[in-house]
Amino acid sequence: MTGGSGAVELQPPPPLPFRLLPLPPDGGTNWDPASVAIPLNVRLDGCICPSEASAEGARIAYSHAVVLDDFVDDSTRSALLSFLLHGGSGGASGGGDGSTPLMGNSGEAGSGERWQQQRADGAGCQLPADRWERRTTDMAGAAPTWGVKQHVLRELAEGRLPAMQEVHARLCRLYPECDISHLPADAIQLQSHSQAEAQQAQQTQQAQQAQQHQTQMQGRVAAEAAGGAERPQQPPDAQHPQQQQQQQQQADDDDAHGPPAKRSRLERGGGLADGEAAAGVDCACFVANAAVAGDTFRFHVDADPTSFPDGSPWHAAYGDYFNGEPGRPLLVSLLLYLNDEWRRDWGADTLFLDGQTDTGVFVTPRPGRAVLFDQDILHRVSPPSAAAGGRPRFSLVWKLALLPRAPGQALCLARPEWGPPASIGSAARVDAVKRQLAAERRLAAAQQLATTRQQQQQQQQQQQQQQDGPEY
Ligand SMILES: O=C(O)CCC(=O)C(=O)O
Numbered sequence: 001m002t003g004g005s006g007a008v009e010l011q012p013p014p015p016l017p018f019r020l021l022p023l024p025p026d027g028g029t030n031w032d033p034a035s036v037a038i039p040l041n042v043r044l045d046g047c048i049c050p051s052e053a054s055a056e057g058a059r060i061a062y063s064h065a066v067v068l069d070d071f072v073d074d075s076t077r078s079a080l081l082s083f084l085l086h087g088g089s090g091g092a093s094g095g096g097d098g099s100t101p102l103m104g105n106s107g108e109a110g111s112g113e114r115w116q117q118q119r120a121d122g123a124g125c126q127l128p129a130d131r132w133e134r135r136t137t138d139m140a141g142a143a144p145t146w147g148v149k150q151h152v153l154r155e156l157a158e159g160r161l162p163a164m165q166e167v168h169a170r171l172c173r174l175y176p177e178c179d180i181s182h183l184p185a186d187a188i189q190l191q192s193h194s195q196a197e198a199q200q201a202q203q204t205q206q207a208q209q210a211q212q213h214q215t216q217m218q219g220r221v222a223a224e225a226a227g228g229a230e231r232p233q234q235p236p237d238a239q240h241p242q243q244q245q246q247q248q249q250q251a252d253d254d255d256a257h258g259p260p261a262k263r264s265r266l267e268r269g270g271g272l273a274d275g276e277a278a279a280g281v282d283c284a285c286f287v288a289n290a291a292v293a294g295d296t297f298r299f300h301v302d303a304d305p306t307s308f309p310d311g312s313p314w315h316a317a318y319g320d321y322f323n324g325e326p327g328r329p330l331l332v333s334l335l336l337y338l339n340d341e342w343r344r345d346w347g348a349d350t351l352f353l354d355g356q357t358d359t360g361v362f363v364t365p366r367p368g369r370a371v372l373f374d375q376d377i378l379h380r381v382s383p384p385s386a387a388a389g390g391r392p393r394f395s396l397v398w399k400l401a402l403l404p405r406a407p408g409q410a411l412c413l414a415r416p417e418w419g420p421p422a423s424i425g426s427a428a429r430v431d432a433v434k435r436q437l438a439a440e441r442r443l444a445a446a447q448q449l450a451t452t453r454q455q456q457q458q459q460q461q462q463q464q465q466q467q468d469g470p471e472y
């Protein structure tokens with residue numbers, strides 16, 4: 001159970017090469033987090049899990065999913081889509097509305113009608129071949145679907161796009177109590193001997209950087225307390241040099257030396273049915289999808305810290321822990337729907353599943369809508385319906401780590417100002433057990449009180465009898 005009073009004070013783990021989200025040059029955004037509408041705020045996957053932060057050695061864990069409407073404005077959304085389709089800054093090139101003349105055997109420009117001309121199996125859907133490939137899968141053996149190429153992902157990760165920086169700034173506004181970094185994918189991989197040696201050699205440097213960072217943080221917290229200062233921008237090249245090199249190498253392998261292995265969305269198949277086993281670790285900190293009618297998608301989790309390899313730097317720093325452990329990075333995904341129009345009957349909802357009860361929730365794409373969810377939650381895209389007429393449903397997913405600033409600091413996607421999240425499936429079941437236990441505790445306490453009072457009364461009576469002396 002979650003220990004309210006007796007939490008154990010933990011030392012911060014050794015630093016990893018976290019790369020904070022690049023922010024706009026002026027450091028901020030005018031966006032007001034209070035302007036966001038929250039049509040869904042739920043928790044699933046309720047369980048009791050081990051916890052070092054709790055005096056009892058265990059806590060109740062949930063996975064959260066939150067929908068934020070109007071999280072991004074239309075120019076940011078269309079700039080992101082335009083970048084995925086055409087490159088550039090995503091701002092001025094236009095046509096980033098999901099109905100640009102990129103597809104179609106007819107080569108006709110025009111309205112969304114041209115999507116109707118595509119075959120419904122996705123294979124006839126032509127996204128720009130220099131940026132998109134049909135090679136993304138939810139797990140080994142699953143049919144490939146559209147995803148952006150490695151060099152596009154790399155550009156995204158560089159964080160120079162103003163639209164990306166705006167999204168980052170909004171996210172930081174939403175969660176001011178923590179730092180937010182890209183998921184350090186390399187740290188989650190098993191390392192070769194030479195990589196491990198190089199990693200070790202850079203530990204000192206990282207420790208120094210972490211120290212600097214902490215000093216900056218303290219300064220910033222003090223400055224914010226004094227006058228609402230913004231976060232300083234993290235320069236894009238603040239990335240770990242080894243990581244840059246590895247990414248470059250990976251890109252070279254991808255772009256110049258033949259096709260890479262299929263890119264999988266799956267990192268761990270926790271709670272999956274038979275035949276839906278995990279398929280290894282996906283190292284991308286972004287995924288961009290274009291789901292088309294006829295695609296198949298499988299339930300997967302984006303990442304789960306209970307399953308990172310024993311020999312990985314992440315495991316060395318944090319060990320096995322359940323996502324949401326106080327004082328540990330909280331792994332979350334940010335999903336943005338990018339189409340300029342998406343009708344309900346076009347399908348392509350995102351589905352979230354409580355694996356213990358086979359119940360869940362769905363989220364219909366809407367322009368400007370974002371979904372934030374804990375990465376260990378089972379979810380999948382559902383394919384667009386035939387009514388979508390071959391239109392691709394675009395989404396961009398950030399794999400993130402929310403970093404606590406203090407030992408034992410608990411982080412949660414569901415903000416207190418949004419009210420308590422609704423519990424679904426096993427989360428509701430755990431809540432019921434919690435209520436039952438609380439009721440039993442209250443009853444036991446009441447009984448104890450009654451017994452104590454009774455004993456006191458008896459004592460008083462005895463004392464009174466002794467004072468009064470024997471009755472003759
Ligand atoms: O686009 C969606 O609805 C979800 C995509 C997803 O799960 C992923 O890319 O990992």
Ligand SMILES: [Fe+2]
Pocket residue numbers: 265300301302379
């Ligand atoms: Fe996913």
